[in-house]
Amino acid sequence: EHTYPGRGTYTLAMRDPNRVNNILNIRNSVNIPFFLQTQFTLLNTQFQGVNNSAILLQAPIDFACAGQRFSHNPNAYDIDGDSLSFQLVTPFQERGVEVPDYTPVDQVRPVGPDNVATLDPLTGDFVWDAPQTQGEYNITIKINEYREGVFINSIIRDMQIFVRACDNRPPEIESIDEICVIAGEEVSFDVIATDIDEGQSVSLSATGGPFFESNNQASLTPSEEYFASPSTSTFTGQTTCEDIAKEPYQIVFRAVDNFFDTSGLATLKTVKTIQFSDILVAI
Numbered sequence: 001e002h003t004y005p006g007r008g009t010y011t012l013a014m015r016d017p018n019r020v021n022n023i024l025n026i027r028n029s030v031n032i033p034f035f036l037q038t039q040f041t042l043l044n045t046q047f048q049g050v051n052n053s054a055i056l057l058q059a060p061i062d063f064a065c066a067g068q069r070f071s072h073n074p075n076a077y078d079i080d081g082d083s084l085s086f087q088l089v090t091p092f093q094e095r096g097v098e099v100p101d102y103t104p105v106d107q108v109r110p111v112g113p114d115n116v117a118t119l120d121p122l123t124g125d126f127v128w129d130a131p132q133t134q135g136e137y138n139i140t141i142k143i144n145e146y147r148e149g150v151f152i153n154s155i156i157r158d159m160q161i162f163v164r165a166c167d168n169r170p171p172e173i174e175s176i177d178e179i180c181v182i183a184g185e186e187v188s189f190d191v192i193a194t195d196i197d198e199g200q201s202v203s204l205s206a207t208g209g210p211f212f213e214s215n216n217q218a219s220l221t222p223s224e225e226y227f228a229s230p231s232t233s234t235f236t237g238q239t240t241c242e243d244i245a246k247e248p249y250q251i252v253f254r255a256v257d258n259f260f261d262t263s264g265l266a267t268l269k270t271v272k273t274i275q276f277s278d279i280l281v282a283i
Contacts, residue, residue: 013037024135025103033093041152054078057207060159065166070128071268075252077209081245083146086124091140123270131163170265171195171255178272187237193255194230200257201226204233208251
């Protein structure tokens, strides 16, 4: 617990003296410190309301196959409904000091049109199409939080991607892209996960704000179990007027195969959910 003298913006940080060894895009990585920080603003609750930091719902370790498209999303959820944006940044080794000789993942040789990494600033979808060399890589995503257009918070996600030499292909996800619902209605739609590699099973899971609503938590059934491909799960959520928000809710569906026995390659699909409209409610 921390006690602060008053309103203002504060930085919470941690530093580990060593990263793991042999990160391909951080030279001499074992001797480079690992550093994380969160910048947080204590607001005037009488006029600006309460402020909570965003929560990152997706784990910061992932796997990829050389030559195969890779995707990841930190799936940041802000309980206050503040607006979030995402950007790739150079990792830090201490406050205000970037890691020296850091190389973006798509600049590790061989480079070219088959080796391109992008980050969607609105959804947080990171796509690397495609890793070319097996090994361990680092990416760092900064999540910025705004209220009424004013910057208030930020979070640094510093994560690892393990690229392996394999001919496995990631699963595919079929679902809606966006849905708009009148508050009070139940939301229900199917999500289909398919793995095109013969003999593999696929598991489907989901994270996002609707799973954290205390009154009407959403569900995905079945979830986190391996089934023969194709596998269909149903997302269900009951909405209320309390769910109305300026920013749309976001659900990230994750399909993973069992290529590595208990885990494998994953595919993410971001659904812009669920945008409840107070105008529709008024009608």
